[in-house]
Amino acid sequence: MVPFFPISFLFLGIFSLFLHRFYVHSRFGVKDVPNERSLHDTVTKKSGGMFFIPLFLISTLFYLFFPLETTGKEVPLSIAPNESLYLLLAGVFIFSILGFIDDLYHLTPKLRLVLELGIAFFCLWGIQPNLSFFGFVSFPYIGQILFLTVFLVFGINLVNFMDGMDWYIVTTFAICYVSLGFVLPNFYFKPNLGYNLYAILFLSMFGFIFYNFPKAKLFMGDSGSLALGFFVLFLPLLYQNHTQADPILWDVTDYFYLFPFFWIDGITILIKRFFQKKHLFQAHREHIYQKLTETQFGKVGSLLVFSFFNGIVCCLHFFLQQQAWEKLSIFFGLFLLSLCLYGILWIWVMRKNLA
Secondary structure, three states: OOOOOOOOHHHHHHHHHHHHHHHOOOOOOOOEOOOOOOOOOOOOOEOOOHHHHHHHHHHHHHHHHHOOOOOOOOOOOOOOHHHHHHHHHHHHHHHHHHHHHHHOOOOOOOHHHHHHHHHHHHHHHHHOOOOOEOOOOOOOOHHHHHHHHHHHHHHHHHHHHHHOOOHHHHHHHHHHHHHHHHHHHOOOOOOOOOHHHHHHHHHOOOHHHHHHHHOOOOOOOHHHHHHHHHHHHHHHHHOOOOOOOOOOOOOOHHHHHHHHHHHHHHHHHHHHHHHHHOOOOOOOOOOOHHOOOOOHHHHHHHHHHHHHHHHHHHHHHHHHHHHHOHHHHHHHHHHHHHHHHHHHHHHHHHHHHOO
């Protein structure tokens, strides 16, 4: 298990709460002024990511450089972290800095997109990922890198939208943590360190989680959402399984189970805005979770609805896996089910809003 549990984990959570409390109640900081896209109506602090991301990175490096077991004996971990893990941490750090600069100076969408593509490409090239596409493994290596570069940047920017509603990104990541364990059952064991990294991340975010609870006093801003998006999408590519001869360990369809309804909502709205000839990078308030907050459900109700739907997909995926269904059958079945549920919710929400 992790070397500094539970005392150091407890200290990390308390220290995170102290840092975020200091930032929320201080006179300095980046402020989010409400606009036509915002779900809040008062000026609120943002860029909370500049507190929990450095805390996460420092704590992770401390864990990696002092890999002691909890038995009380100073026994090193069986396998030292490889360069891929350091590329993950470097990518999280760079995306956090990029997001913070964007929070301060509002970079142009084209410039930010070019920078994001460059960072993602560099990190992917460094780890040399090996994954399958819909069960097929004969995809050229350079093609995998180029596809993943575009896909990761697209997913990172979708995650960036999650910070628009209090606690939405927190609950989505909690479900993602469980779902990832269903897709890769051995991911939370050594030497993959999946459990350790997620535990450190959630505890580093404890102060933000506390102050982001509705009604939020703090948003993470791009400095947090871009870094978290990179973390959650990049981490499965580092998975190592030494018990199987098959080197293909992660399929591109598995990304769907991390946050299924946000994939559907984000892609659907982008397609809708494209055909309406609207600016794809312009802030808007057309997402279904934003529309749902305008009904009697409000923010908390919307949070529960989306968490419930994502949880259903997560549990069904685990159940069908246990029934030995084929991977593609599970994916297309759950994708169609999610699409139908999303359509029903969309029709209901639009009727409520029109009424």
